[in-house]
Amino acid sequence: MLPAGRPKFKRRKAERPEEIVAAAMEVFAEKGFAAARLDDIAARAGVSKGALYLYFETKEDLFRAVIEQGLAPNLGRMQAALVEHRGAFPELLRAFAAIAVGIATDTPVGGIAKMVIGESRNFPELARAWRERMVEPALGAMSGAIAAAQARGELRAGDPRHAAISLVSPMLLGVIWRETFVPVGAEPLDIPTLAQQHVELWLRGMRPDAGAAA
Amino acid sequence: MLPAGRPKFKRRKAERPEEIVAAAMEVFAEKGFAAARLDDIAARAGVSKGALYLYFETKEDLFRAVIEQGLAPNLGRMQAALVEHRGAFPELLRAFAAIAVGIATDTPVGGIAKMVIGESRNFPELARAWRERMVEPALGAMSGAIAAAQARGELRAGDPRHAAISLVSPMLLGVIWRETFVPVGAEPLDIPTLAQQHVELWLRGMRPDAGAAA
Amino acid sequence: MLPAGRPKFKRRKAERPEEIVAAAMEVFAEKGFAAARLDDIAARAGVSKGALYLYFETKEDLFRAVIEQGLAPNLGRMQAALVEHRGAFPELLRAFAAIAVGIATDTPVGGIAKMVIGESRNFPELARAWRERMVEPALGAMSGAIAAAQARGELRAGDPRHAAISLVSPMLLGVIWRETFVPVGAEPLDIPTLAQQHVELWLRGMRPDAGAAA
Amino acid sequence: MLPAGRPKFKRRKAERPEEIVAAAMEVFAEKGFAAARLDDIAARAGVSKGALYLYFETKEDLFRAVIEQGLAPNLGRMQAALVEHRGAFPELLRAFAAIAVGIATDTPVGGIAKMVIGESRNFPELARAWRERMVEPALGAMSGAIAAAQARGELRAGDPRHAAISLVSPMLLGVIWRETFVPVGAEPLDIPTLAQQHVELWLRGMRPDAGAAA
DNA sequence: TATGAATGAGTTTTCATTCAT
DNA sequence: CATGAATGAAAACTCATTCAT
Numbered sequence: 001m002l003p004a005g006r007p008k009f010k011r012r013k014a015e016r017p018e019e020i021v022a023a024a025m026e027v028f029a030e031k032g033f034a035a036a037r038l039d040d041i042a043a044r045a046g047v048s049k050g051a052l053y054l055y056f057e058t059k060e061d062l063f064r065a066v067i068e069q070g071l072a073p074n075l076g077r078m079q080a081a082l083v084e085h086r087g088a089f090p091e092l093l094r095a096f097a098a099i100a101v102g103i104a105t106d107t108p109v110g111g112i113a114k115m116v117i118g119e120s121r122n123f124p125e126l127a128r129a130w131r132e133r134m135v136e137p138a139l140g141a142m143s144g145a146i147a148a149a150q151a152r153g154e155l156r157a158g159d160p161r162h163a164a165i166s167l168v169s170p171m172l173l174g175v176i177w178r179e180t181f182v183p184v185g186a187e188p189l190d191i192p193t194l195a196q197q198h199v200e201l202w203l204r205g206m207r208p209d210a211g212a213a214a
Numbered sequence: 215m216l217p218a219g220r221p222k223f224k225r226r227k228a229e230r231p232e233e234i235v236a237a238a239m240e241v242f243a244e245k246g247f248a249a250a251r252l253d254d255i256a257a258r259a260g261v262s263k264g265a266l267y268l269y270f271e272t273k274e275d276l277f278r279a280v281i282e283q284g285l286a287p288n289l290g291r292m293q294a295a296l297v298e299h300r301g302a303f304p305e306l307l308r309a310f311a312a313i314a315v316g317i318a319t320d321t322p323v324g325g326i327a328k329m330v331i332g333e334s335r336n337f338p339e340l341a342r343a344w345r346e347r348m349v350e351p352a353l354g355a356m357s358g359a360i361a362a363a364q365a366r367g368e369l370r371a372g373d374p375r376h377a378a379i380s381l382v383s384p385m386l387l388g389v390i391w392r393e394t395f396v397p398v399g400a401e402p403l404d405i406p407t408l409a410q411q412h413v414e415l416w417l418r419g420m421r422p423d424a425g426a427a428a
Numbered sequence: 429m430l431p432a433g434r435p436k437f438k439r440r441k442a443e444r445p446e447e448i449v450a451a452a453m454e455v456f457a458e459k460g461f462a463a464a465r466l467d468d469i470a471a472r473a474g475v476s477k478g479a480l481y482l483y484f485e486t487k488e489d490l491f492r493a494v495i496e497q498g499l500a501p502n503l504g505r506m507q508a509a510l511v512e513h514r515g516a517f518p519e520l521l522r523a524f525a526a527i528a529v530g531i532a533t534d535t536p537v538g539g540i541a542k543m544v545i546g547e548s549r550n551f552p553e554l555a556r557a558w559r560e561r562m563v564e565p566a567l568g569a570m571s572g573a574i575a576a577a578q579a580r581g582e583l584r585a586g587d588p589r590h591a592a593i594s595l596v597s598p599m600l601l602g603v604i605w606r607e608t609f610v611p612v613g614a615e616p617l618d619i620p621t622l623a624q625q626h627v628e629l630w631l632r633g634m635r636p637d638a639g640a641a642a
Numbered sequence: 643m644l645p646a647g648r649p650k651f652k653r654r655k656a657e658r659p660e661e662i663v664a665a666a667m668e669v670f671a672e673k674g675f676a677a678a679r680l681d682d683i684a685a686r687a688g689v690s691k692g693a694l695y696l697y698f699e700t701k702e703d704l705f706r707a708v709i710e711q712g713l714a715p716n717l718g719r720m721q722a723a724l725v726e727h728r729g730a731f732p733e734l735l736r737a738f739a740a741i742a743v744g745i746a747t748d749t750p751v752g753g754i755a756k757m758v759i760g761e762s763r764n765f766p767e768l769a770r771a772w773r774e775r776m777v778e779p780a781l782g783a784m785s786g787a788i789a790a791a792q793a794r795g796e797l798r799a800g801d802p803r804h805a806a807i808s809l810v811s812p813m814l815l816g817v818i819w820r821e822t823f824v825p826v827g828a829e830p831l832d833i834p835t836l837a838q839q840h841v842e843l844w845l846r847g848m849r850p851d852a853g854a855a856a
Numbered sequence: 857t858a859t860g861a862a863t864g865a866g867t868t869t870t871c872a873t874t875c876a877t
Numbered sequence: 878c879a880t881g882a883a884t885g886a887a888a889a890c891t892c893a894t895t896c897a898t
Contacts, residue, residue, distance in 0.1 A: 158415075
C-alpha cells in the first residue's frame with residue numbers, strides 16, 4: 001500500500017504539521033483555547049515548542065488549523081449521503097443517520113463542537129465558517145430533502161427547517177454529553193440506539209396520514 | 215471643595231456580590247474562563263479590581279459562584295412543572311415545554327450551558343454539579359413521567375430516557391444556537407415555535423395506536 | 429490603686445495607642461515589617477483598620493513607634509546599674525547581670541532585637557538609633573567600668589571594648605535563641621544560669637593575678 | 643543588522659541557577675524575604691524576571707535555595723576542625739577559632755544568619771534545618787570536645803553546653819554587628835582580634851587549677 | 857529544520873491607605 | 878473618634894513568542 005521508498009524511520013517533515021494539529025486538537029478540546037499551553041501541545045506532539053512556530057505563525061493560527069481540519073473531511077461524507085438519495089425518504093434518513101452516527105463515533109467532532117461553541121465570541125470567523133460550511137449545508141440539505149419528501153407527500157407539512165432541527169438535535173446532545181459529562185463520571189449515552197430510536201420516532205411523528213396530535 | 219455628589223466610591227456591601235456575579239456572568243459567558251479578565255469584570259460591575267477580592271477569594275471562586283447561581287433558580291421551576299402534573303400527558307408536556315421555553319428565553323442558561331460545556335475538564339466539579347443537580351433531575355423527572363404515561367398506555371413503549379432526550383434536545387440546540395451563531399450573524403431560531411412543533415411531532419411519534427414505523 | 433472616677437468600661441482613648449503598639453509589637457516581631465499586615469495588627473489590637481490611622485500616619489510610623497518604645501524603658505535600668513556602681517567590680521557585674529537577665533526575661537527585647545537586625549537596611553535610622561541610644565551606651569558604660577577596674581588593678585589588661593563584648597554576647601545569643609529556635613522546637617536555654625556561669629567564667633578569665641594563658 | 647555581539651540573551655543553563663542564587667542572597671540579606679522584589683533579584687542576576695521561574699518555582703523556593711546553599715559548605719569545614727583534634731585542648735580551640743573567623747570573614751554567613759533569625763516564624767522549616775544541621779552539630783561537637791577535655795582534667799567542671807555558648811557567642815555578635823550596624827555607620831569590629839582575645843579569656847576562665855571566682 | 861533558554865507584556869493577587877458613613 | 882468597604886499601585890507569576898545555537 002505504501003509507495004516504496006518510504007523509510008519507516010525518520011518519517012518526519014511531511015507528517016509534522018498533522019501530528020501537531022492532532023496534538024493541538026486534543027489539548028484545545030480539553031482545556032479550551034486560552035487555557036491550552038503551547039508547551040503541552042508541543043510535548044504531546046513530541047516536538048519542541050519552537051518547532052510549532054515553524055509550521056504555524058501563532059497560537060491562534062494553530063487553533064484555526066485545528067478547527068479547519070475538523071471541518072473538511074466530514075462535509076463530504078454528509079453531503080454525499082443526502083445527494084445520492086434514491087428511493088423513499090425513510091431509507092434515505094436511515095442511511096444518513098448511520099453516517100452521522102459514524103462521524104459522531106469515529107471523529108473528534110464532539111471536541112470541535114465544544115470548541116466552536118466555547119470560542120465563538122473570541123473567534124467569530126471560526127463560528128461563522130463552521131456555520132456556513134458545516135451547519136448550514138447540513139441543515140440546508142436536510143431541510144431540502146424534507147421539503148422534497150413533503151412535496152411528494154411522504155412527510156406531513158410544516159416548517160422543514162424546524163423539522164430538520166428536531167431530527168438532528170439529539171446527535172448534538174449526544175456528542176456534547178460525551179465531551180462534558182462522561183469524563184466526569186456520567187454513564188455514556190448509547191448513541192447508535194438513541195439515534196435509531198429517534199429516527200423512528202421522528203418518522204412516525206412526520207407521517208402524513210396521522211391525524212392531529214393529542 | 216467637592217462639587218457635591220460623585221463620591222469616589224459607594225458602599226453597598228449587600229448588593230455588591232450580586233452585581234459582581236452578574237457582571238462576571240456576562241464576561242465569562244462571552245470569553246470563557248481563561249480569557250476573561252478580572253479587569254473587565256470589575257469594570258463592568260462598576261467596581262475596582264481589588265473590590266472583587268472582598269467578595270471572592272480567587273477568579274475560580276468567582277467563576278464557581280456564577281455557575282452555582284445559574285443553577286439554583288431554574289431547578290424549582292422545572293421540578294414544579296413536572297410534579298404537579300395532573301391530567302393527560304400531552305397537557306403536562308405542553309405546560310412543561312412552555313416553562314422550558316420561558317427559562318431558555320428569560321435566563322442566561324444558554325451562557326451557563328456554554329461555560330459548563332467548555333470548562334467541564336477544567337472544573338469537573340461544576341460539570342458534575344450541573345449534571346447531578348440540573349440535568350439528571352430534569353431528565354429523570356421527564357423519564358419518570360414518560361414511563362408513567364407508557365404504563366398508563368398513553369405513550370408507546372421504548373426506552374424512556376432516550377425518549378426524554380429526543381424530547382428535550384432541540385431546546386439545548388436552541389440555546390446553543392443563540393449563544394454561538396446568532397452573535398456571528400445567524401438568523402435567530404424561533405424557539406417557541408420550534409419547541410411547540412417539536413412537542414407535537416414527538417407526541418405523534420410516541421402515540422401508542424400507531425402501527426410500526428416506516 | 430486606680431484613681432477613683434475611672435470607669436471600668438469604656439477605658440478607651442488614652443490607652444489606645446499603647447494597645448496598638450503592643451499588638452503591632454507582637455505582629456512585627458512574628459512576621460517582620462513587610463510581611464506584617466495592618467489587618468492583623470488591628471485585629472489583635474481589637475480596633476478597626478482605619479483606627480490605626482487615627483494614631484499613626486503610616487505603617488512605617490507604627491513600626492518606628494514600636495522600636496522606639498522598646499528602646500526607652502530599658503535604657504534607664506541599665507544605665508543606673510552601671511552608674512551607681514559602688515564597691516568591687518565583681519559585685520557590680522553580678523548586679524548588672526541580674527538586671528540584664530531580668531530585661532531579657534521580662535521584656536520583648538528579643539523580638540525588638542530581631543526586628544532591628546532584620547530591618548536594619550530598610551530602616552537605617554532605627555538601626556542607628558538603637559546603636560546610639562541602646563547598644564553604644566550600654567557597651568560604652570560597660571567598657572568604661574571595665575577600663576576603670578583595669579586601672580584599679582582589678583582586671584587584667586586588654587582592650588576593654590572587646591572584653592565588654594565577650595561579656596555581653598551570650599545574652600544576645602540567649603534572646604535570639606528564644607526568638608528563633610524555641611518556637612521551632614528547640615530546648616529553651618536557661619538564661620539565668622547561662623548568664624551566671626558566663627559571668628564567673630569571664631571574671632576568672634579577666635583576673636589580673638593569673639599567669640599567661642595556656 | 644545587528645552590529646555584532648550584544649545578543650538579546652545568553653544561554654547558560656548550567657551557570658544560571660548559581661548566579662541567581664547569588665543575586666538572591668544579596669537582595670534577601672539586604673531587604674528580608676518579603677521586601678525583596680524579584681525584579682531586583684533578576685536585575686542583579688542579569689536576567690529577566692521570567693528567567694527566575696525557569697529555575698525556581700516560587701519566590702519562596704528561591705529563598706529556600708539561598709538558605710540551603712548557605713548551609714552546605716560550612717558544615718564540613720567546622721566538623722573537620724573538631725574531629726581531627728589531636729593534641730591539647732587549647733591548640734584545638736585556637737585552630738577552630740581560626741577556621742570560624744575565616745568562615746565569618748569569607749562567607750555570607752552573616753547575611754544568612756540574619757535571614758534565618760528574621761524569617762524563622764515565616765519559614766519554620768528553615769530555622770529547624772539550620773538548627774539541626776548547622777547550630778546543633780557545631781554546638782554539639784564543641785560541647786563534646788569540652789566535655790572530653792573536662793574529663794581529661796584540662797578544663798574545669800561545669801555544664802559543657804553553656805561553656806560552648808560562652809565560647810562561640812562573640813562570633814555571632816560579630817557577624818550580626820557587621821550586618822546590622824556597620825552599614826549604618828558603625829565602626830567594624832576587628833573580628834580576628836576579638837575572637838583571639840576571647841578564646842584566651844575563655845581558656846583562662848576554664849582553667850581547672852584556678853580557685854573559686856571572685 | 858529543530859531546539860529550548862530567555863524574554864517581557866499581561867494577568868492575578870495583595871494590601872496600605874482613604875473616605876463616606 | 879471609629880468603622881470597614883473600596884481603591885489602586887505594586888508585586889508575583891504565566892506563557893506566547895523569539896532567537897542563539
